[in-house]
Amino acid sequence: MQHYLDPRTSQTWTLDAPRWCGDARQPLLLTGRAGIAPADIVTAERSIWRYAAAFPWMPKAPISMGEGRTPLIERAIPGGTALLKCEWFMPTGSFKDRGASVMLSLLRDQGVTSVLEDSSGNGGAAVSAYAAAGGMAATIFVPASTSPAKTVQSRAAGAAIELIPGSRQDCADAALAKSAEIFYASHNWHPFFLEGTKTLAYELWEDLGFAAPDHVIVPCGAGSNVLGCWLGFGELKRAKQIARLPRIWAAQPAHCGPIARAALGLPAQDARPTIAEGTAIAQPLRLPECLHALEESEGGAVLLEEEEIAAASLSLARSGVYVEPTCAQAAAAFGKLREAGKIGAAETAVVVLTGTGLKSTPRYAEMLGVAL
Template identity: 50%
Template sequence: MNAEHHAAFATPGLHDRSGKRYSLDDPRWRGDDGSPLAVSALPGLRPEQIDTAERSLWRYHAVLPVPAARRVSLGEGCTPMVPVDWAGRRVHFKLEWFNPTSSFKDRGVSVMMSHLAAHGAERVLEDSSGNGGSAVAAYAAAAGIRAKIIAPAATSEAKILQSRAYGAEIELVEGARDQVSEEAIRQSERIPYASHNWHPMFLQGTKTIAYEMWEALGFTAPDNVVLVAGAGSNIIGCDLAFGELLAAGQIERRPRLFVGQPEHWATIADTFNGIDPARRGERRPTIAEGASIARPVRLPEAVEAIRRCDGAAYAVPETEIYAAVRALSARGLYAEPTSSVAAATLDHFIATGEIAPEETTVVVLTGAGLKSAEKMAAVFAGPGDDAQESSSTR
């Protein structure tokens, strides 16, 4: 890294939606206006800046606003991107269950926990429907930091067990994901809040998935990226990275982001499509538990990211999520129902013609089916395959 580029990274800061700026050393987790914080714009990466000796997301430390020497890492990132024959076309599936705790959350938590550890954190609080809590528990253990995880009582037992195994204190709360978040915010007055939904450093970690796509495709961007969204961190992370690469002249245009959410939890998709989410009536339980977030903290940012790349969003019916789990498993990909929402979204936009056969498309599978054993059992104990077929199996 030359001196000019190094100087650009010397003093990144934070800002809230009102535009007020804060130091990276400020321990706050939200702005004075109550809005989530974001890191100020960073220069994009050039191929020669990649630390090729590092086999983790820290190979991109030149675009991470955390001292690499203070990293808390378990070898996250560098996940495979496997080409698969899907509906007669070649589609790349990014297998995020190769991360240490078997989900994409490890990316953001590694960078977030590195930041917190560098600033002397001794205890942290997280609220999660499963994967985020597992990741925070693991990286807190690696950093020697005590962790408390607040989770919905209905969370998959395997995810709770994983957090307990890492030594985290667990509190289960009755109600939906929003009630869990509200309880965490109440407790954040006495325990430092390391929320993967609120903390700006989490997004800095999630953006590395897009840098990996760029590097794996010979330093070019794909035409399309297909994502499942709960709170939308992968949407915003991809927007950040591809925006940095575009500003640095490393790609010619942003990939289109195609986003799917469970039908009755589709706040981002509905808002993007000009639909009032309240029109769907009472929210129904979904097998895609990790995406059942009614009020995403960064809703405006997620919607704007989809608009910025001329993307699209889809509210996925429950039957199509079941079908996608089956279709993925039939190809050897044992993805949890939450990440299978992305495959159902792929089917939808192939059917509409918005994803063309000749385009390079990457689908992100966020977590492993092994982490949702009860939900996977429900899929394969449910109606027969004929009732659950999708366009991908035709």
């Protein structure tokens, strides 16, 4: 039987009650488990729930809108040929739907009817939409400085938007204070969100004929895709479905890259504004766990300058792949890793593209010098 786990102290809690953190407000994972075999996949299910046997519990009725099963396309990009995992093919336009589906399905089973999230971007949109699909109420805290356009998707789903004065950290602090009144279904905190993101690993394994790629390059903010890949491929390795983990690479903007800087042995820096705003997380909760995942997989991290992220965004767009600059940085990282000799020409490399460029129209307008 699995439990909630504090990976830093090994303390555990049972899964029968809603919980988003440890008693000392520490981030949690789940105790380890072996993965599944091809025969365990529910092939008739076109969503992440085809891998339900890999979850520690099965909800009475999953909250699902067909998330997952995203295209994996081979494409020549600067640096060589890579496999692009098109995660924007999701109901709300980003990879966050994987985690929202699993997290909110569990919470609804546990009797939670109202949830709180703090996010001005894809996390808030995903929680709002899946809460609506599951008949749950959602409140989303966003910084007061957030562009009104960024909250329209959440508002349209019926979420209550509360504007919080101050910085992004002030917004997170306000959500922590409010968590005494509304259950905090944070995509950064709740361990079952990672149970959803780990399906990326299972899906890549299935996409590649039940084999692991040599490399996976992911845009990294708080690290949910780093940890999701590490968890999922780790389970598959324990189940003897793969021989080794793929090397996981975290792509972060030089303007705000605390995980990458730590992985590269560089001193910390104050955060600055970046066009890769979806990964601009100055104080990632699971920094030690992310570093462990990168080290155990024998991967690492890449820091990208603003010009490199912009160039990758436009290069992808001009090949027909229109994604957020936030995730285009993974393509930029691929080129740098190839140039550095860390990815061989004959090796299989997956570049994870996490969100649609339709959410970044103002950024593209800036890059193109177009007035809106």
